[in-house]
Amino acid sequence: MKGGGHWRGSGPMRCAGRMSEPLDIPRVPWSGRNDGDSAEHRRWWQAVRPYSPEALSAAVAAHDGERSRPAVLLGFRSEEGVRRNKGRLGAAEGPGAIRAALGPLAFHLDREVFDAGDVAVATGRDEVPGDLEGGQERFGSALAAALDAGALTVGLGGGHETAYASYLGLTESERTGGARVGVLNLDAHFDLRSEDRATSGTPFLQMARAEAAEGRELQYAVLGISTPNNTRALFERADELRVRYLLDEYTTWETAESFVEDFLADLDALYLTIDLDVLPAPVAPGVSAPAAVGVPLEVIIAVVRRIAASGKLLHADIAELNPAFDVDGRTARVAARLVDTLLG
Numbered sequence: 467m468k469g470g471g472h473w474r475g476s477g478p479m480r481c482a483g484r485m486s487e488p489l490d491i492p493r494v495p496w497s498g499r500n501d502g503d504s505a506e507h508r509r510w511w512q513a514v515r516p517y518s519p520e521a522l523s524a525a526v527a528a529h530d531g532e533r534s535r536p537a538v539l540l541g542f543r544s545e546e547g548v549r550r551n552k553g554r555l556g557a558a559e560g561p562g563a564i565r566a567a568l569g570p571l572a573f574h575l576d577r578e579v580f581d582a583g584d585v586a587v588a589t590g591r592d593e594v595p596g597d598l599e600g601g602q603e604r605f606g607s608a609l610a611a612a613l614d615a616g617a618l619t620v621g622l623g624g625g626h627e628t629a630y631a632s633y634l635g636l637t638e639s640e641r642t643g644g645a646r647v648g649v650l651n652l653d654a655h656f657d658l659r660s661e662d663r664a665t666s667g668t669p670f671l672q673m674a675r676a677e678a679a680e681g682r683e684l685q686y687a688v689l690g691i692s693t694p695n696n697t698r699a700l701f702e703r704a705d706e707l708r709v710r711y712l713l714d715e716y717t718t719w720e721t722a723e724s725f726v727e728d729f730l731a732d733l734d735a736l737y738l739t740i741d742l743d744v745l746p747a748p749v750a751p752g753v754s755a756p757a758a759v760g761v762p763l764e765v766i767i768a769v770v771r772r773i774a775a776s777g778k779l780l781h782a783d784i785a786e787l788n789p790a791f792d793v794d795g796r797t798a799r800v801a802a803r804l805v806d807t808l809l810g
């Protein structure tokens with residue numbers, strides 16, 4: 467890794483409330499096929515428990531090792547960032563669609579999984595923007611509470627504005643205190659746009675600026691960059707910020723493995739963010755900006771598996787699922803498979 471980059475748990479914002487603030491109840495209840503109630507028949511819909519601080523604390527106290535660390539799912543029902551970025555609306559329904567696709571999957575995990583519900587952001591209009599920044603703060607506070615309770619957390623987006631909400635939670639959490647934390651983005655785009663307000667295209671520049679304000683350098687790597695989908699200005703900004711990246715055309719498991727190994731080597735902890743538009747459009751049509759080339763799903767799964775096995779994963783999120791443009795739920799199924807791989 468280049469530069470320093472120790473997160474001190476002293477991020478750019480703080481807000482009261484944490485997980486004690488009521489979150490919205492997921493719109494889509496957990497459901498799936500029922501083959502029986504015993505453990506060998508268990509599916510996700512039968513395994514996931516509603517989050518409560520007490521239940522999570524008890525599960526954390528009982529767990530034994532990283533593979534069984536309890537997980538908390540937290541949705542960010544937002545498309546306001548996508549709207550502000552002139553993208554296609556629909557990502558607010560992402561968290562519900564991921565839960566619906568996860569519910570029927572067989573549950574092979576060794577850990578408990580809790581669902582903390584969603585933070586919702588109303589979609590605005592140009593004259594009356596939605597309160598994205600407030601939603602990102604609420605998500606961040608809820609996330610920090612789950613992290614501080616000892617959970618492995620997974621954010622269910624939402625547009626890629628979810629990433630800045632995740633960053634707020636990570637910087638608020640005591641678990642990033644003194645740690646060298648890196649951000650690995652699986653994405654066709656840098657999302658380093660310079661705008662006068664937050665969008666789905668700005669989260670990593672927001673992070674870089676927040677880190678710089680604290681005298682640190684953001685440790686940011688992107689796997690799957692599509693050259694024609696990022697302007698020269700974005701490449702120049704990535705170079706200025708010393709971003710590491712791997713182009714989609716050159717991303718095989720071999721190149722991805724060494725890219726990830728190199729990035730992980732100098733880190734204590736990792737925040738993984740998956741923008742589903744890193745995948746080829748036939749695999750992930752349900753996104754705002756489908757990829758003409760993309761990184762093969764097998765490579766993305768192998769990367770996710772490698773990161774899960776590293777013992778360094780602190781938090782992950784999955785963004786940009788847009789059910790309005792999905793085809794037979796295939797993007798939602800892929801998102802669910804990635805969450806299952808991450809926690810399995």
Ligand SMILES: N=CN[C@@H](CCC(=O)O)C(=O)O
Nearest residue numbers: 551553626655657666667755
């Ligand atoms: N999260 C969004 N990222 C892309 C979207 C590109 C597009 O809509 O074509 C970006 O802003 O570069």
Ligand SMILES: [Mn+2]
Nearest residue numbers: 654655741743
């Ligand atoms: Mn993208």
Ligand SMILES: [Mn+2]
Nearest residue numbers: 626653657741
């Ligand atoms: Mn993105």
